[in-house]
Amino acid sequence: MSTQLEIFEHFKLRKPKDDTEIQIKETETFLRTKQTLESLIEDNKWRAFSGRIGSGKTTTIIGAIRDIHDENKNFDVVEILSPDREKIGAGQILASFVRQVGEKYIGQNFPSGKIDTRLAQVQRILMTAHEKKKKIVLVIDEAQELNTKVLNTIKRLRDTTFIKRAIHLPVILIGQPSLDPMIRNNDEVKHRIRSTQFSYTRKELIGITEFLAKGLLSREVCKQIVDVKTTEDAYRNKQYPTPLELNSDIEIAMENAFKLGDEALELKHFEIRELQRPAPKKERKKIEISADIADAKIKNIDSAKEAS
Numbered sequence: 001m002s003t004q005l006e007i008f009e010h011f012k013l014r015k016p017k018d019d020t021e022i023q024i025k026e027t028e029t030f031l032r033t034k035q036t037l038e039s040l041i042e043d044n045k046w047r048a049f050s051g052r053i054g055s056g057k058t059t060t061i062i063g064a065i066r067d068i069h070d071e072n073k074n075f076d077v078v079e080i081l082s083p084d085r086e087k088i089g090a091g092q093i094l095a096s097f098v099r100q101v102g103e104k105y106i107g108q109n110f111p112s113g114k115i116d117t118r119l120a121q122v123q124r125i126l127m128t129a130h131e132k133k134k135k136i137v138l139v140i141d142e143a144q145e146l147n148t149k150v151l152n153t154i155k156r157l158r159d160t161t162f163i164k165r166a167i168h169l170p171v172i173l174i175g176q177p178s179l180d181p182m183i184r185n186n187d188e189v190k191h192r193i194r195s196t197q198f199s200y201t202r203k204e205l206i207g208i209t210e211f212l213a214k215g216l217l218s219r220e221v222c223k224q225i226v227d228v229k230t231t232e233d234a235y236r237n238k239q240y241p242t243p244l245e246l247n248s249d250i251e252i253a254m255e256n257a258f259k260l261g262d263e264a265l266e267l268k269h270f271e272i273r274e275l276q277r278p279a280p281k282k283e284r285k286k287i288e289i290s291a292d293i294a295d296a297k298i299k300n301i302d303s304a305k306e307a308s
């Protein structure tokens with residue numbers, strides 16, 4: 001099995017079907033994210049990336065890590081990309097370490113049943129990797145679901161020492177906006193983790209929406225980009241100077257997607273209308289998107305294709 005195939009499987013990324021992935025890699029946000037990740041892996045930093053649902057943070061960050069690994073294979077990755085909200089805890093983090101890289105570094109990939117012994121297993125993995133001059137990068141998605149005990153366990157791992165020298169573990173947390181206050185409220189780690197708000201620029205928003213027609217983003221994700229909640233969040237976070245400017249960008253983005261789309265993705269029947277502002281003091285306007293007609297058309301087309 002080729003290295004490229006292993007990376008795709010390891011990060012659970014599908015292979016690019018066309019040049020769309022190249023277009024994403026050429027965005028300023030992707031390049032900036034990649035540079036940031038290269039630096040924090042090199043310096044063994046702990047960084048949290050937060051952004052709204054559908055912002056592309058996980059796809060971008062994992063894609064950037066894959067690129068870095070292709071260029072410099074001197075590190076391994078322990079990834080928890082879809083943690084179970086009911087079970088995510090210190091034990092799950094440690095077990096993932098042992099299962100994913102235990103065989104390579106300590107000759108076993110079966111985690112101990114006792115959490116203290118499991119912690120010792122992971123510390124042995126880190127020390128062995130250090131001896132081999134290799135790094136292990138921990139990546140956790142949906143990190144807003146982590147609790148204080150998990151963060152403190154990660155802190156203990158980062159404080160592991162080998163011959164009186166600290167083995168600092170590069171950690172990348174990816175989560176929704178609630179990740180930031182969760183970190184700030186933890187006295188043990190709040191001074192150790194630097195937090196970054198993840199978002200694409202206005203210009204890139206238009207380009208990303210165009211990717212809808214090339215099959216990279218689903219219609220559901222595209223709708224999340226332009227729905228009312230996203231509009232309000234973007235304005236509240238000052239990503240756009242005025243709501244009118246944001247609304248204009250969204251309309252341009254959707255029109256570009258329409259032009260690129262094939263028959264099944266021809267969403268010209270989306271009804272975009274601005275509502276009156278609820279109060280004179282608020283200069284914010286909302287957009288309401290009605291997809292009923294478009295969805296019905298797509299279903300009819302899909303049914304016709306299946307019948308044929």
